[in-house]
Amino acid sequence: MSLIIEEHATGGGRRIGRLVLDNPRSLNALSLEMIERMLPQLAAWRRDEGLVAVLLEGEGSRAFCAGGDVVGLYRAITSARELGPLDDLGLGPVPEPAARFFEQEYRLDYSLHRYPKPVICWGGGIVMGGGLGLFNGSQQRIVTESSRLAMPEVTIALYPDVGGSWFLNRLPPGLGEFIALTGCQLNASDSHWLGLANRTIATSLRAELLSRLRELADWQDPAAAVGRVLQQLEAASYDVFADQPSPLREHQDAIRRLMDRDCLADRVAAILEADFGSPWFERARQSLAAGSPLAIRVIAEQLRRCRHSSLAEVFRRELALSVQLCRYREFAEGVRARLIDKDNNPDWTFGTLAEVDEALLAALFDTPWHRSPLQDL
Numbered sequence: 001m002s003l004i005i006e007e008h009a010t011g012g013g014r015r016i017g018r019l020v021l022d023n024p025r026s027l028n029a030l031s032l033e034m035i036e037r038m039l040p041q042l043a044a045w046r047r048d049e050g051l052v053a054v055l056l057e058g059e060g061s062r063a064f065c066a067g068g069d070v071v072g073l074y075r076a077i078t079s080a081r082e083l084g085p086l087d088d089l090g091l092g093p094v095p096e097p098a099a100r101f102f103e104q105e106y107r108l109d110y111s112l113h114r115y116p117k118p119v120i121c122w123g124g125g126i127v128m129g130g131g132l133g134l135f136n137g138s139q140q141r142i143v144t145e146s147s148r149l150a151m152p153e154v155t156i157a158l159y160p161d162v163g164g165s166w167f168l169n170r171l172p173p174g175l176g177e178f179i180a181l182t183g184c185q186l187n188a189s190d191s192h193w194l195g196l197a198n199r200t201i202a203t204s205l206r207a208e209l210l211s212r213l214r215e216l217a218d219w220q221d222p223a224a225a226v227g228r229v230l231q232q233l234e235a236a237s238y239d240v241f242a243d244q245p246s247p248l249r250e251h252q253d254a255i256r257r258l259m260d261r262d263c264l265a266d267r268v269a270a271i272l273e274a275d276f277g278s279p280w281f282e283r284a285r286q287s288l289a290a291g292s293p294l295a296i297r298v299i300a301e302q303l304r305r306c307r308h309s310s311l312a313e314v315f316r317r318e319l320a321l322s323v324q325l326c327r328y329r330e331f332a333e334g335v336r337a338r339l340i341d342k343d344n345n346p347d348w349t350f351g352t353l354a355e356v357d358e359a360l361l362a363a364l365f366d367t368p369w370h371r372s373p374l375q376d377l
Contacts, residue, residue: 003034004059005041008210010052011217017045017054018210027066028058030130032097035104042111052222053118055210056138058131061146061203064123065131068105070156073098074335077326089360090349091327094368098326102161103373105130106315109162110377112137113311118226123147124203133162136196139223140230143188143197144206145240152183154291156334157348159299161322165306166314167196174259175252180299181291182271184284189246199230202237209233247280264300265353293350294330297361305365312377319374320367328364 004020019038021028045051058064073095080095112119112134121138123131127149135141135149143149151160151168160168160180168176171194178184191197201209212229219225248255258270271288274281288296302321306314325331330349337346350356 002031003037005037007051008214010214010219012219013050014052014219015048015050016210016213017041017051018057019054020057020059021065022059024058024060024062027063027126028060028131029066029069030105030134031069031072032101032104035101035108039104039108039111042108042115046116051117052219053120053213053226054115055213056119056121056134058122058125061125063126063131064121065128065134066126067129067131068101068162070158070335071339073101073326074332074340076101077332080327081329081332089357089363090329091324091363093327094323095326099323099373102319102322102326105133105162106319106374107377109133109137110312110315110374113163115139118223120209120226120230122206122209123149123197124206128152130162132164132196136163136167140199140226141197142199142201142209142230143191144201144203145188145244146203147188147191147197149186149191149196150183151180152287154181154183154295154299155287156338157292157295157330157346158325158334159295159302159321161318163311163314163318165302165318166309166311169303169307171195172252172256174256175248177267177300177303178255178259178271178284179248180303181268181288181296182284183287183291184248184280186248187244187246188241189244190248193246193249199234200237200241201230201233202240205233205237247278251276251278251281264297268296268353290344292330292334292346292348293353294348294356294361295334297353297356298325298364301361301365312374315377316372316374319372320369321365323368324364324366327368328360 002023004022006018008016076095076097081092086092119138120140121135123135124144125146188200261267
């Protein structure tokens with residue numbers, strides 16, 4: 001079973017819903033089956049007056065969720081491209097399983113952003129890609145001393161989706177694009193400072209969270225009741241995080257100077273040429289250097305286009321872009337190199353940013369439908 005669904009009685013005769021991503025061998029990667037079970041369950045709990053809050057977790061301690069099932073997407077993309085035909089730009093047919101996955105995933109993320117009851121997400125360990133989409137949509141976003149948040153899609157020729165086009169655009173100037181371009185990892189301190197997380201709680205108190213929620217009897221204001229419990233656990237965790245470094249915050253001024261350039265090529269070159277003497281920055285720099293030039297262009301353009309978009313419009317734009325990228329070879333090649341063959345030697349279509357075909361780039365931002373499947377959001 002890849003998703004555990006539970007209900008727990010509380011004081012006062014109320015209940016808490018609990019959803020656990022249960023696929024620890026793949027770091028709780030998010031599958032279509034898991035998404036399609038969560039959507040109706042959340043809808044039912046939304047209508048249930050006796051259900052006061054939802055706890056969202058990942059099984060085990062290594063990860064909340066390391067992302068979506070990109071291996072399954074790879075299979076859908078390659079199958080569709082084998083059937084063909086490809087157009088003059090190299091775009092193949094829409095891979096319907098991939099389109100279904102992205103539509104349902106973004107529908108789930110949007111529903112969490114708009115959920116009327118407190119959703120508490122325990123973001124211990126790895127929280128990346130699709131996992132960060134679930135995490136960011138939750139009202140209470142808990143990080144621990146083991147948390148590692150990232151959007152590393154540049155290395156597989158995708159872009160930070162699952163609402164990344166919305167929440168990265170709301171970070172301090174330059175930092176959102178830097179995070180998107182480099183896939184840099186954020187620990188609890190940096191995540192909390194940026195506002196991507198709003199609670200820092202020690203791993204040792206994980207079991208205590210549900211226990212204390214179940215003991216509550218006063219649920220007249222569920223958000224306030226949950227907040228009181230989290231405040232207590234956060235206060236008890238202070239010493240755990242007191243000395244944790246905050247590398248992004250430490251380098252924020254320097255990073256903002258690197259990003260303060262009008263031309264994308266100049267921003268990328270500035271990052272690649274910088275040397276802060278920091279292992280954290282060096283890992284980020286290397287990820288950018290290994291990334292797809294096409295993806296780098298897509299990332300910058302998507303952030304630009306979505307800068308003033310509503311949340312619903314962001315998810316509609318992301319759905320169109322994600323499906324269009326599934327029609328081209330680059331994303332599948334990135335997944336092959338990083339996750340299938342694991343040779344870490346992707347054959348990118350373009351060697352540099354300047355070589356990226358402008359007609360192809362424009363086509364990737366076209367919509368494959370007359371009406372978006374997410375038009376109802």
